[in-house]
Amino acid sequence: xxxxxxTPSHQxxxxxxxxxxxxxxxxNHLYFYWYRQILGQKVEFLVSFYNNEISEKSExxxxxxxxxxxxxxxxxxxxxxxxxxxxxxxxxxxxxxGQIEYSNQPQHFGDGTRLSIL
Amino acid sequence: xxxxxxxxxxxxxxxxxxxxPCNHSTIxGNEYVYWYRQIHSQGPQYIIHGLKNNETNEMAxxxxxxxxxxxxxxxxxxxxxxTAVYYxxxxxxxxxxxxxxxxxxxxxxxx
Numbered sequence: 001x002x003x004x005x006x007t008p009s010h011q012x013x014x015x016x017x018x019x020x021x022x023x024x025x026x027x028n029h030l031y032f033y034w035y036r037q038i039l040g041q042k043v044e045f046l047v048s049f050y051n052n053e054i055s056e057k058s059e060x061x062x063x064x065x066x067x068x069x070x071x072x073x074x075x076x077x078x079x080x081x082x083x084x085x086x087x088x089x090x091x092x093x094x095x096x097x098g099q100i101e102y103s104n105q106p107q108h109f110g111d112g113t114r115l116s117i118l
Numbered sequence: 119x120x121x122x123x124x125x126x127x128x129x130x131x132x133x134x135x136x137x138x139p140c141n142h143s144t145i146x147g148n149e150y151v152y153w154y155r156q157i158h159s160q161g162p163q164y165i166i167h168g169l170k171n172n173e174t175n176e177m178a179x180x181x182x183x184x185x186x187x188x189x190x191x192x193x194x195x196x197x198x199x200x201t202a203v204y205y206x207x208x209x210x211x212x213x214x215x216x217x218x219x220x221x222x223x224x225x226x227x228x229x
Binding site (some may be wrong): 004008033035037042043044045048056058089091093106107108109110111 | 131152156159161207215216217218219221
């Protein structure tokens with residue numbers, strides 16, 4: 001069964017450094033997402049992306065964050081200058097277009113990258 | 119904030135059916151009900167979703183009340199591997215919509 005893959009599984013970075021988290025969505029999917037989960041807390045939406053544009057972003061997704069689909073297979077999340085509070089699990093998800101309006105294909109998640117900021 | 123209410127925890131005996139309730143009294147007409155689960159901080163795993171009708175797949179069944187204000191996820195024969203946090207999420211239409219996760223229900227399947 002196709003799956004979303006994320007690399008690396010664990011990233012350790014010094015505060016203030018830039019980090020890029022990578023995701024390979026399911027191949028025929030067109031909609032892409034990033035979520036994060038701070039240890040012991042809820043999964044939180046960061047951003048959705050479609051047709052090379054951000055569709056929606058949360059308050060968490062400030063100017064330090066950016067997303068990119070640099071080629072036909074990868075979807076990346078960049079944090080420019082990491083802070084201690086950026087330490088979390090980051091999940092990528094993807095979904096295919098619905099067949100009809102409101103038909104809603106589900107989002108499928110990767111197993112995440114654990115980001116640790118020192 | 120999440121638009122759903124779930125009990126924080128439930129127990130189920132291995133081999134028995136697990137029935138996980140969810141209240142979503144403010145659901146609007148074009149919002150779907152999704153169920154995901156998360157095992158040991160792995161990525162959320164999609165289980166099932168529905169709009170109005172009851173749904174069944176290889177993992178579970180979803181029963182939605184006629185007024186759509188509540189639903190129940192049924193795992194027909196729970197195994198130890200079904201121990202996880204189960205999230206009920208209502209989401210507006212399309213794939214551009216965010217999923218808003220609540221605290222979910224921690225299901226403990228016991229031998």
